[in-house]
Amino acid sequence: MPNCREIRVMIKTLRTSYWLASLTLAALLSAMPAQANTWPLPAAGSRLVGENAFHVVENDGGSLEAIAKKYNVGFLALLQANPGVDPYVPRAGSVLTIPLQTLLPDAPREGIVINLAELRLYYYPPGSNSVTVYPIGIGQLDSNTLTPTMVTTVSDKRANPTWTPTANIRARYKAKGIDLPAVVPAGPDNPMGHHAIRLAAYGGVYLLHGTNADFGIGMRVSSGCIRLRDADILALFNAVKPGTKVNIINTPIKASVEPDGRRLVEVHQPLSKRLEDDPKTLPIVLNAAMSSFKADASTDAVTMEHAMDVRSGMPVDVSAHVPAPANAI
Template identity: 80%
Template sequence: MLVMAALASLPANANSYPLPVAGSRLIGQNIFHTVADDGGSLEAIAKKYNVGFLALLQANPGVDPYVPRAGSILTVPRQMLLPDAPREGLVVNLAELRVYYYPAGKNSVTVYPIGIGQLGGDTMTPTMQTTVSDKRANPTWTPTANIRARYLANGIKLPAVVPAGPDNPMGHHAIRLAAYGGVYLLHGTNADFGIGMRVSSGCIRLRDNDIKALYKEMPVGTPVRIINTPIKSSVEPDGQRLVEVHQPLSKSINDDPKVLPIVLNEQMKQFRAAPETDAQIMEQAMQHRSGMPVEVNAHAENANTI
C-alpha cells in the first residue's frame, strides 16, 4: 500500500528512471488505473500515463479499446527491462514501440512511446546504427514521391512542401538521423492517435511534449541504435530471472503478431535451457506477450508480473 501511495503521488507523465544497480536491467513500476464513468478511450488513458496504445492493450487483453468498461482496473505497463544495448545516446526498440534516452553525464534513462513505419515496402522503419545529424524547430515537410503517390491513391493531393503549422504532420520539432541520406527522422505529430502503433511513413513519431524534451536535451552527434527485439531477459542480482515479451512486428499483411513465432538467439536459448529457468513458464510468457517483465525462475509457483 505504501508503494501504491508513492506511485499515486508521481505525476502521470513521469517517464525518467534512475539506472538500475550493476547487473540489473529492471526499471520502473507498473501503475493501476481505474476507469471512470465516461473514462475515455484507451488512447486517452495511454496518453495520460505517457505509454503507447498497443502497450496498454497488450497489458490488458480483452479490454474494449474504444469504451473501456467503467470501474475496470487497467495495468499501466511502466515497468520494463532495459534493452541489451549500450546505455548511451538513443536506443530505439521497434518491437517495443519505445525509445530509451540515456543523457550523457546522468545516471538516468528516459523512456518514450513511439509510432513507427507502417507495414510494407519503403514505409517500414529499418534497424540501424547512426547518429543525430540535425535538429529543426517548426520543420517543413517535403513528402517523397512514394508518399505523394500513396496519398493520391486515397484521393489526397499533397503539395511539394507542407509548411510549418497545425497541418504539418511532423509537429513542431524534428531530429534527423544521419543514415540513409538523412531520410529518417524523429518528429512530433499533429494527431494524438498513433503513438505506440505502426502508422508513419518510416520515421519515428513521438508525442509533441516528448519530442520537444528530446529536442532540447539531445545534442547533434548523439549515437542512435535502432533494434528490433521482441523478447528481452535478465538475471537480476537477487537471482530473479525475468523475461519481457512483445508482439513481433508483422512482415506481411497476413501476419498475426499475436501468434507470429518468436525467434530466440543463442543467448536467449541458453537462458531458457538453464536449470534455473522454468521453460514452461517462459513458454507461457512467450505465448501471452504482455509486454511486461515476468518471473521465470524454476520452481516458481506462479508466472506473475512483478
C-alpha cells in the same frame, strides 16, 4: 470591526473562492500532458527499471488511447498489458495495469536506443544516472514505409520544420485521391509537428518528430519516421545534440538474470512482415543466448513458454523454484 454576520459572509466568500481555485487547478492539471517516465538506472548487473501503475476506469473514463496518453505509454502496450479490454469504451470500475516497468534493451546505455518491437525509445542523458522512456509510433507495414534498424547519429535539429514528402509518399497519397504539395509548410497541417530531429543514416530521410494527430503513439502509423507526442519530442529536442548516438534495434523478447537471482523475460508481439501475419501468434525466434537462457536449469521453461504465448510486454519472473525437501520443517 466586522460583526458576526459580516464575518460569516467573509468566510463563505473565502470558501467559495478556494473551491473555485481548486476546481481551476484541477482542470489545469488534468489538461497538462503526461510527463516523461524517467527512472534511475538499475544497480550493476540489473536491467529492471520502473514500476507498473494501476488505473481504475471511471464512468465515461474515455478511450484506451486517452488513458495511454494520461500515463504517457503507448496504445498497443496498454492493450497488450490488459487483454480483453474494450479499446473504445473500457468498462467503468475495471482496473487497468499501466505497463511502466521494463527491462532495458541489451544495447549500450548511450544516447538514444529505440526498440521497434516494443515501440519504445530509451534516452540516456549524458552524465546522468537515469533513463527516460518514451512511447513511439513507427513505420507502417509496407516495404516503402518500414522503419529500418540502424546505428547512426543525430545530424540536425529543426524547430517548426517543413515537410518534403518523398516520391513514394506522394504516390501513396495520390492513390487515395490526395495530391500532396511538394513542400508542406510549418503549421497545424504539418504531420511532423513542431520539432524534428534528423538522423544521419540513409541520406537523412528518417527523423524523430512530433505529430499533428492525437493518436498513433505506440502503433505502426508513420511513413517510416519515429513519431512522438508533442511534449516528448520537445523534451528530446532540447536534450539531444548533433552527434548523439542512435541505435535502432528490433527485439521482441528480452531477458535478464537479476542480481537477486530472479530470471525475468519481457515479451512483445513481433512486428508483422505481411498483411496476413498475426503478431499475437507469429513465431518468436530465439537466438543462441536466449535459447541458452531458456534451457538453463534455473529457468522454468513452461512459464517462459507461457510468457511467450501471452506477450504482455511486461517483465515476467520465469525462475525455476526448487521444491523444498519432504522432511523440511
